[in-house]
Amino acid sequence: MITSVQVPIAPGLFTWPSDEPYLMGGLCPKCANITFPSSPSCPRCGSDGVHSKALTRVGTVWTWTTQGFRPKPPYWDGSSKEDFEPFILGYVELENEVMVETQLLVRREEVRVGMPVVLDIVPLYENDEGNEVVTFAFRSRV
């Protein structure tokens, strides 16, 4: 049995491996602004010293769209232009925290503004070393 290693797409975006993964945001000690991803300085007030904050795993869709054609590089899902599978993306509002741009693992017929969603960690593509690169996404929550 081949064990493929799951690698996060970038460090510091989410906790992994984890049974209950969460996005790692930033909290400004001065103005309490929350960002994702975290950065050393606060984009709202300009203070430095922003520290890490675990973001809530549930949210609602604030806006959405479909991606109907294969984006140009650096996007890479291994598909050809013809067999590209359209996907849905949007901004998810984490209540009282921040809005996050993300893929939405929902059906076209069900997606709507206000739809309840929950964080998931999913495969995005296989890298040159044969490892599965995983990333964050949100799926529907009943």
Added chain:
Amino acid sequence: MKVAVVGIGIHPFGRHPGVSASDMGVQAIRRALADADLSWKDIEYAFGGSLAPILPDHDNAPMADTLVNHLGLTGVPFVNVANGCATAGSAVALAANAIEAGACQIGLAVGFDKHPRGHFAAAAGMAGIEPWFGEHGFMVTTQFFAMKIQRYMHEFGLTPEVLAKVAAKNFRNGAKNPNAWRRTPFTEEEILESPMVNDPIVSRTGLCTCAQRVCAQDGSVPSRYTVLPFRSSVYRVQLWMQPLPPSKSRASAQPMLQSLNFRTARLALRLCTWPKPDCVLMANRST
């Protein structure tokens, strides 16, 4: 001091075979000079922009200042402007500011571009965003316009039929405009039936069908010697065109939506938002 538009020039917008972006820029300048009855050596300060040289898939596109090679090495200071969709508007504002500051009596603003088909292959790093963002397939221009429109439609109860009406109107106008790129009119039905790009944007929503007589709309009516109302508007246009960052607070999302109104959209059209083959000449008219 009164700064006035004294000449305008345009090259028809489009992917003309055998005509480079620079060729179009040069032509727009020559026409503006002829319009103002001036020659290139009269230009004391120039500002211009072209997005192509700073995109990763355009390795041979020249910067705007290289137009001097075609027009003459007069020693004119030529500043390259790179401000996204607000580049041309910013160039116009800079030229007006230079005149107002006394740096020159006659200034020039120009914008030109020629892109391959499809969306811009912009690198996430250009926007100060980490590479993972692009690997997700999020660096797609039409995506963030679509998401803005989707939310706007939700808040104001608009439908795809409304967008189709706007697009049909734009195509009708384009058909009448010899400088427009898209010159085939489409009905609302034809627009709604065209392939989905980014919901609710379909291929015939026509994100690039902006009226091409941008400066003429301002320039021809006030008979080309008008005091510019430009500067206060430029920044609003820039706000309207700003891409969405990977995350945002609700506080920052609201101005984004409020800016996406028809008044701003009209301003954007008037101000040559995108570097098109347009040239504006401006002069100090206070004396």
